[in-house]
Amino acid sequence: MARAELMDFDKALELFEPVMGFEVHVELNTKTKMFSDAPNVFGSEPNTNITPTCLGLPGSLPVVNAQAVRYSISLGLALGCEIAPSSRFARKNYFYPDTPKNYQISQFDEPIAFEGSVDVELSDGSIVSVPIERAHMEEDAGKLTHVGGSTGRIQGAEYSLVDYNRAGVPLVEIVTKPIYGAEHSSPELAKAYVSTIRDIVVSLGISDAKMERGNLRCDANVSLRPRAAAGEPVAPLGTRTETKNVNSLRSVERAVRYEIQRQAAILAKGGSITQETRHWHEDTGETSAGRPKSDADDYRYFPEPDLLPVVPSAELIEELRSALPEPPAARRRRLKAEWGFTDLEFQDINNAGLLTEITETVAAGATPAAARKWWTGEIARIANTSDADAASLVSPADVAALANLVDAGTLTDRLARQVLEGVIAGEGTPQEVVDARGLAVVSDDGALIAAIDEALLGQPDVLAKIRDGKVQAAGAVIGAVMKAMKGQADAARVRELVLERAQQV
Ligand SMILES: Nc1ncnc2c1ncn2[C@@H]1O[C@H](COP(=O)(O)OP(=O)(O)OP(=O)(O)O)[C@@H](O)[C@H]1O
Numbered sequence: 001m002a003r004a005e006l007m008d009f010d011k012a013l014e015l016f017e018p019v020m021g022f023e024v025h026v027e028l029n030t031k032t033k034m035f036s037d038a039p040n041v042f043g044s045e046p047n048t049n050i051t052p053t054c055l056g057l058p059g060s061l062p063v064v065n066a067q068a069v070r071y072s073i074s075l076g077l078a079l080g081c082e083i084a085p086s087s088r089f090a091r092k093n094y095f096y097p098d099t100p101k102n103y104q105i106s107q108f109d110e111p112i113a114f115e116g117s118v119d120v121e122l123s124d125g126s127i128v129s130v131p132i133e134r135a136h137m138e139e140d141a142g143k144l145t146h147v148g149g150s151t152g153r154i155q156g157a158e159y160s161l162v163d164y165n166r167a168g169v170p171l172v173e174i175v176t177k178p179i180y181g182a183e184h185s186s187p188e189l190a191k192a193y194v195s196t197i198r199d200i201v202v203s204l205g206i207s208d209a210k211m212e213r214g215n216l217r218c219d220a221n222v223s224l225r226p227r228a229a230a231g232e233p234v235a236p237l238g239t240r241t242e243t244k245n246v247n248s249l250r251s252v253e254r255a256v257r258y259e260i261q262r263q264a265a266i267l268a269k270g271g272s273i274t275q276e277t278r279h280w281h282e283d284t285g286e287t288s289a290g291r292p293k294s295d296a297d298d299y300r301y302f303p304e305p306d307l308l309p310v311v312p313s314a315e316l317i318e319e320l321r322s323a324l325p326e327p328p329a330a331r332r333r334r335l336k337a338e339w340g341f342t343d344l345e346f347q348d349i350n351n352a353g354l355l356t357e358i359t360e361t362v363a364a365g366a367t368p369a370a371a372r373k374w375w376t377g378e379i380a381r382i383a384n385t386s387d388a389d390a391a392s393l394v395s396p397a398d399v400a401a402l403a404n405l406v407d408a409g410t411l412t413d414r415l416a417r418q419v420l421e422g423v424i425a426g427e428g429t430p431q432e433v434v435d436a437r438g439l440a441v442v443s444d445d446g447a448l449i450a451a452i453d454e455a456l457l458g459q460p461d462v463l464a465k466i467r468d469g470k471v472q473a474a475g476a477v478i479g480a481v482m483k484a485m486k487g488q489a490d491a492a493r494v495r496e497l498v499l500e501r502a503q504q505v
């Protein structure tokens with residue numbers, strides 16, 4: 001639907017009540033897959049991390065990954081869910097070329113976790129409690145790449161490539177109950193909910209949780225129903241659409257908003273909503289029709305005959321409960337206050353997934369401001385260009401040592417960046433790199449004065465100007481001195497000395 005045909009958002013909310021429901025898929029970062037010992041790693045050559053079980057070859061049998069079960073229980077507990085003393089797997093039958101068995105092993109009527117709730121904070125500080133229906137274990141599908149054609153989408157593509165590396169990667173699907181009452185905040189709540197789930201998952205350390213890599217994917221269900229006039233009964237729930245695999249926080253917000261406006265326009269004209277999946281298009285900010293959505297019956301779920309029920313002991317559940325980290329929202333509030341950061345500064349850290357690194361850097365003696373600056377600045381930049389993980393490049397202790405050398409005046413920021421390079425290149429601790437490369441700031445005034453006098457006498461016109469009180473002319477001399485000192489001087493000190501020496505040489 002073209003933008004012009006959408007109903008104005010405020011108008012849509014006057015006429016209709018929005019109802020939302022989210023299915024968030026979390027890929028677990030276990031070493032191996034859900035039902036086989038194939039490696040669970042991202043970015044390998046296509047079709048290299050596969051075993052007969054991933055492909056459903058004859059004679060292969062699934063075995064449940066115990067670590068995936070522990071992670072799922074921890075996640076269930078962090079979502080305030082009850083953990084089923086016994087849960088079982090089920091086959092969800094459908095054909096899709098990325099699912100070689102023609103069924104997905106999932107959980108249906110007996111999920112491992114159910115009946116929870118998650119507190120989600122909106123930007124105005126209000127807290128919405130989002131009801132969780134279930135969190136169940138399942139396996140991921142492979143990945144199709146549609147090649148050629150004008151759109152790159154499946155319609156019109158010339159051919160498709162399939163990579164089964166992802167087939168069988170452990171997933172937890174977190175399903176909310178229908179959420180009412182969010183009203184104008186619905187799109188914002190959608191984003192804040194997914195962001196909260198991401199925080200929880202990151203704090204548990206059970207997933208890489210990178211939405212852009214598909215470690216965390218959200219299906220957003222949206223329906224509208226007419227507002228009941230006073231005294232009338234509330235209308236039954238409207239027909240929902242399910243916008244699939246929205247892969248950024250911002251897109252979740254935009255997709256929900258778009259669906260509210262689109263559905264309102266159709267309903268207001270007397271039309272009806274088709275129960276279907278929809279695709280999200282990042283470029284146009286629109287959704288488009290996918291496939292008509294079957295009800296659960298059509299998947300012909302039945303208990304997986306090749307797997308035993310999962311029966312975690314009460315001791316295991318209690319052990320995992322007592323090991324739960326401080327809930328991210330509480331931890332964030334505490335650290336934000338302790339560190340004195342603004343919301344925006346904090347979001348940076350969170351988005352970059354650097355909270356742990358910064359916490360450890362502060363614990364190793366750096367100021368919070370310096371820790372934040374290095375991790376979200378130079379280190380994040382190097383990580384991006386090398387496609388490495390920031391945390392794998394350098395240790396919090398080294399970052400703290402680096403920050404302290406800057407604080408003590410031993411290094412300027414510029415020198416510190418060179419030292420950081422050395423540390424990352426494996427040349428040792430910051431102090432070792434300073435010593436080996438001779439990078440410390442020249443703090444000996446004698447050496448600076450010699451260089452300054454030479455620069456001043458070399459530029460007599462500039463010298464005359466400075467003596468005349470035109471201090472901005474000093475820039476040329478400071479530049480020359482910094483160059484002569486190979487950047488290893490404190491520019492502020494050089495400036496002071498230049499002004500002093502200009503009256504004396
Ligand atoms: N009328 C409705 N309007 C908005 N959301 C709804 C409505 N009815 C159900 N939902 C939400 O839609 C989601 C349905 O997810 P669920 O996984 O249970 O089923 P599904 O989407 O049919 O199955 P699948 O996992 O195969 O996609 C839930 O979050 C639920 O709260």
Ligand SMILES: [Mg+2]
Nearest residue numbers: 023219221242
């Ligand atoms: Mg769904």
Ligand SMILES: [Mg+2]
Nearest residue numbers: 023173175219
């Ligand atoms: Mg679902």
